[in-house]
Amino acid sequence: MYYYPYVNRYIEFYNYSINNLEDFWAYQANIIPWFRRWDKVLEDNHPFYKWFVGGLLNASYVCLDQHLETYRKDKVAFYWENELGERETVSYYELYNRVNYFSKFLQDLGVKKGDVVLIYMPLVIDAIVAMLSVVRLGAIHNVVFSGFSKNAILGRIEDSKAKFIITATHTYRRGKKVDLLSVIKEINVDSIQNIVVLDRSGDFKEEGKYVKWPTYKEFVYVPPVPVESTHPLFVLYTSGTTGKPKGIVHSTGGYLVYVASTLRWAFNVDNDSIWWCTADIGWITGHSYVVYAPLALGITSFIYEGAPDYPDPSKWWSLIEKYKITEFYTSPTALRMFMKYDLKYVLDHDLSSLRMLGSVGEPINPEVWEWFYVNIGRSKCPIIDTWWQTETGGFMIAPFIGILPLKPGFASLPLPGVLVDVVDEQGNSLPPNTKGYIVVKSPWPGMMMGILNDDEKYKEVYWSKFEKMYYPGDYAIRTEDGYFQLLGRADEVIKIAGHRIGTFEVESAILENDFVAEAAVVGVPDEVRGEVVAAFVTLKQGVSVNEELKQKIIGKVREIIGPVVVFSSIFFVDKLPKTRSGKIMRRLLKAVVLGKELGDITTLEEEASVEEVKKAYEEVKRSIV
Numbered sequence: 001m002y003y004y005p006y007v008n009r010y011i012e013f014y015n016y017s018i019n020n021l022e023d024f025w026a027y028q029a030n031i032i033p034w035f036r037r038w039d040k041v042l043e044d045n046h047p048f049y050k051w052f053v054g055g056l057l058n059a060s061y062v063c064l065d066q067h068l069e070t071y072r073k074d075k076v077a078f079y080w081e082n083e084l085g086e087r088e089t090v091s092y093y094e095l096y097n098r099v100n101y102f103s104k105f106l107q108d109l110g111v112k113k114g115d116v117v118l119i120y121m122p123l124v125i126d127a128i129v130a131m132l133s134v135v136r137l138g139a140i141h142n143v144v145f146s147g148f149s150k151n152a153i154l155g156r157i158e159d160s161k162a163k164f165i166i167t168a169t170h171t172y173r174r175g176k177k178v179d180l181l182s183v184i185k186e187i188n189v190d191s192i193q194n195i196v197v198l199d200r201s202g203d204f205k206e207e208g209k210y211v212k213w214p215t216y217k218e219f220v221y222v223p224p225v226p227v228e229s230t231h232p233l234f235v236l237y238t239s240g241t242t243g244k245p246k247g248i249v250h251s252t253g254g255y256l257v258y259v260a261s262t263l264r265w266a267f268n269v270d271n272d273s274i275w276w277c278t279a280d281i282g283w284i285t286g287h288s289y290v291v292y293a294p295l296a297l298g299i300t301s302f303i304y305e306g307a308p309d310y311p312d313p314s315k316w317w318s319l320i321e322k323y324k325i326t327e328f329y330t331s332p333t334a335l336r337m338f339m340k341y342d343l344k345y346v347l348d349h350d351l352s353s354l355r356m357l358g359s360v361g362e363p364i365n366p367e368v369w370e371w372f373y374v375n376i377g378r379s380k381c382p383i384i385d386t387w388w389q390t391e392t393g394g395f396m397i398a399p400f401i402g403i404l405p406l407k408p409g410f411a412s413l414p415l416p417g418v419l420v421d422v423v424d425e426q427g428n429s430l431p432p433n434t435k436g437y438i439v440v441k442s443p444w445p446g447m448m449m450g451i452l453n454d455d456e457k458y459k460e461v462y463w464s465k466f467e468k469m470y471y472p473g474d475y476a477i478r479t480e481d482g483y484f485q486l487l488g489r490a491d492e493v494i495k496i497a498g499h500r501i502g503t504f505e506v507e508s509a510i511l512e513n514d515f516v517a518e519a520a521v522v523g524v525p526d527e528v529r530g531e532v533v534a535a536f537v538t539l540k541q542g543v544s545v546n547e548e549l550k551q552k553i554i555g556k557v558r559e560i561i562g563p564v565v566v567f568s569s570i571f572f573v574d575k576l577p578k579t580r581s582g583k584i585m586r587r588l589l590k591a592v593v594l595g596k597e598l599g600d601i602t603t604l605e606e607e608a609s610v611e612e613v614k615k616a617y618e619e620v621k622r623s624i625v
């Protein structure tokens with residue numbers, strides 16, 4: 001194939017990075033300011049890796065204080081707008097003032113280094129103020145997406161031993177007021193010392209542990225607490241194959257170096273950028289590329305609190321035009337939703353400010369890629385397809401600045417310092433164009449430090465499938481020219497609108513209905529959301545099937561997990577198909593939903609004979625009511 005000139009530069013840079021991993025990252029680490037330089041670039045206590053050991057820094061200083069001595073002091077850090085058309089703009093200096101003021105308030109409440117503070121807030125500037133204030137004190141934030149409900153919060157409080165909660169009275173979604181405080185009020189955990197409430201409605205009354213977010217009065221300086229590079233910056237929960245969501249712990253030094261470097265490499269953001277990453281702060285994308293990387297690099301971002309297509313499908317495009325967005329980073333799910341609407345909503349807008357487009361969260365199928373490229377990028381903006389995970393901290397595979405050609409559906413080549421491969425079940429490298437497991441073969445600074453309170457699980461989930469290789473749980477292929485195409489999850493994680501949901505979580509929530517005996521869920525393809533849930537449920541004896549039960553099941557799941565879980569169908573069956581060791585045959589269930597022929601499924605279950613699978617398949621099909 002023909003290589004464009006930049007590719008040679010990339011290849012040289014990449015090869016250098018892999019052959020001189022520590023020197024390479026030590027040099028990159030200068031992208032952020034340190035209070036004290038590290039003694040050791042990498043401590044390899046496999047699989048517990050520590051980056052920049054001995055280094056001291058503070059993330060709030062990296063994001064704010066460092067810019068005050070530069071022209072960036074008065075530069076816009078964030079433009080914000082909501083569905084009501086309310087707007088707010090903060091400069092780096094104003095953000096710094098607000099963070100100091102709020103840090104002081106938290107400090108007076110007793111927040112200190114090492115404490116975990118749970119943040120349950122909508123996408124407003126104060127949510128970012130909350131995150132940066134927490135880390136200014138050396139405390140650790142645990143942001144919970146505001147679309148999650150009571151039990152999700154409760155589980156996270158218990159596991160992370162959070163002592164404080166920061167929340168807001170409400171948000172707006174599709175013109176409706178969504179109460180957040182009432183969700184928090186349902187939780188009554190003794191270990192919570194205080195709940196700080198951002199009063200957006202004007203009628204919040206302080207009571208007991210509930211205190212009001214303070215109104216800014218005057219400048220106060222709170223010195224940023226120097227923390228070790230390996231001090232946890234945050235814990236963020238994400239779903240896995242089994243069990244409850246896991247608390248992924250990220251470091252301060254390695255993580256910040258990594259997110260700042262990768263944002264620059266992939267999107268070439270510059271001093272004049274107006275960056276819009278559409279993710280919520282409740283997800284890793286929001287942490288890394290709404291908050292930490294853009295602020296560490298001192299760029300200007302736009303954030304929007306609201307639904308993408310409300311009050312009409314031109315909303316996002318009108319915002320790109322209005323704020324003259326230069327780099328726009330979103331998800332295939334959002335794009336698939338827009339593709340359903342008349343193209344006029346897009347074409348009516350002047351999107352000529354755009355320079356780069358980006359995609360994350362799921363594989364972007366070629367039709368969506370083309371639509372994005374032609375209609376949003378007007379055939380002049382590269383699409384930066386970024387493959388990464390909560391656990392990796394930042395982009396792993398994404399086109400490095402100027403890499404061409406881009407291929408629809410391919411995340412392209414690994415970023416510098418990232419050694420990835422596609423392997424078979426035994427961990428052997430596979431030849432080009434062969435589907436296998438993607439693995440990472442050397443450590444990188446953005447990597448998770450572990451799972452909170454569960455070293456064993458960390459080892460088991462990520463490091464036990466293959467020796468000395470990080471296992472992300474995705475399928476991929478690599479072409480002859482080294483391009484990676486990601487092919488979805490290799491485990492039972494369901495990706496609904498790009499959000500990770502574990503089968504166990506949904507099944508446990510369904511089981512909370514007292515009429516349910518057993519439940520199994522599988523992910524099935526959905527045109528817009530990528531995947532949605534199909535559930536198979538057996539009822540307790542004496543309970544007769546009716547439509548109302550389905551509504552109850554859906555209601556319970558919404559109550560316990562939140563509206564992120566979307567069902568395609570709920571089937572009532574006599575019994576669930578299981579292997580001899582009692583494992584539910586999920587692939588068989590999937591085949592039933594998808595109406596696949598028996599021939600396709602007999603080889604799908606590892607632990608059962610062909611006869612058993614056939615029998616179970618017929619039984620399930622027959623018993624569906």
Ligand code: PRX
Pocket residue numbers: 238284285359360361362363364385386387388389390391411472473474486487488489498499500
């Ligand atoms: O399956 C991959 C998919 O999202 C998973 C990670 O999910 P999460 O931790 O929630 O992080 C989402 C934001 C980084 C991966 O294991 N995924 C993410 N980005 C892509 C992707 N699949 C294909 N292409 C991508 N660009």
